[in-house]
Amino acid sequence: MIYQFLSTLDKKLGFEKADAHCDIPCGIYDPITAQIAAVTVVRMLDLATDLEAKGGEKGKDYFNSMSRYVAVKEEHAEKAKADVRVIWGDYIKAPHLEKFPELHGLVHQIMQLGSKVRQTTDRQAALDLVEAINKFAEIFWATKNIKTRRAKSPYNPPLELVYPVIE
Amino acid sequence: MIQILKVTGESLSPFFLEGDFVVVSKIPFVFQRIQPGDTVVFRQPGYGTLIKRVERISPDGEQLFVLGVHPDSTDSRQFGALSRRQLIGKVIWHIRK
Numbered sequence: 542m543i544y545q546f547l548s549t550l551d552k553k554l555g556f557e558k559a560d561a562h563c564d565i566p567c568g569i570y571d572p573i574t575a576q577i578a579a580v581t582v583v584r585m586l587d588l589a590t591d592l593e594a595k596g597g598e599k600g601k602d603y604f605n606s607m608s609r610y611v612a613v614k615e616e617h618a619e620k621a622k623a624d625v626r627v628i629w630g631d632y633i634k635a636p637h638l639e640k641f642p643e644l645h646g647l648v649h650q651i652m653q654l655g656s657k658v659r660q661t662t663d664r665q666a667a668l669d670l671v672e673a674i675n676k677f678a679e680i681f682w683a684t685k686n687i688k689t690r691r692a693k694s695p696y697n698p699p700l701e702l703v704y705p706v707i708e
Numbered sequence: 709m710i711q712i713l714k715v716t717g718e719s720l721s722p723f724f725l726e727g728d729f730v731v732v733s734k735i736p737f738v739f740q741r742i743q744p745g746d747t748v749v750f751r752q753p754g755y756g757t758l759i760k761r762v763e764r765i766s767p768d769g770e771q772l773f774v775l776g777v778h779p780d781s782t783d784s785r786q787f788g789a790l791s792r793r794q795l796i797g798k799v800i801w802h803i804r805k
Binding site: 543544547550556557558560561632636637684685686 | 723778779
């Protein structure tokens with residue numbers, strides 16, 4: 542209530558800004574890049590499965606497509622891990638960990654799942670990776686007091702993702 | 709005297725977040741009570757009005773070494789200690805977003 546009152550006053554009067562300045566544009570953290578990377582892993586597995594199901598001769602076209610799917614799966618699994626590590630390492634602070642003590646374990650789980658989906662073609666592991674990063678996203682937005690909602694991604698595969706509710 | 713300011717930037721996250729409001733006291737006798745751990749607002753040439761945590765104070769009480777909590781924070785590690793005359797005030801009330 543006090544915040545709303547000050548916010549209204551700020552719009553009319555324009556309070557002076559006190560800048561908690563950083564030397565680079567820090568503060569630009571968003572787990573959506575990791576979420577999209579994890580969904581991409583599932584998509585590459587689905588494309589690989591479809592290609593294999595077609596049957597027929599496994600010539601150079603087959604290997605060309607399959608190797609591309611595998612390469613993109615590798616790349617995005619690693620990207621999902623890297624993007625989560627940046628938020629965990631740079632943004633997350635001790636008070637966050639006090640409030641969300643499960644965070645270290647969750648990040649470790651994401652690292653393990655990220656490696657598993659690189660090593661295997663286990664679709665369930667890829668789905669588990671998406672869901673683990675969804676949980677990470679829920680915690681991330683909660684640290685900013687921003688509500689979240691779950692909705693199906695508007696592309697294939699239509700998996701449930703966590704999105705911030707920004708008014 | 710009292711002044712209300714709005715926080716921008718993330719170097720004090722998660723203690724102070726972008727969009728939070730702070731009330732700072734400019735009353736001199738309150739200044740005397742600034743201690744390490746307090747949050748202060750000050751003017752820094754080239755940077756404008758900044759908000760940082762006081763890390764330590766010189767023995768004569770005139771120089772304050774301030775830090776953010778983010779690894780990339782711009783603070784006394786770059787621009788050195790600040791003098792008391794740069795201070796706008798000490799944060800006495802924090803209104804979170």
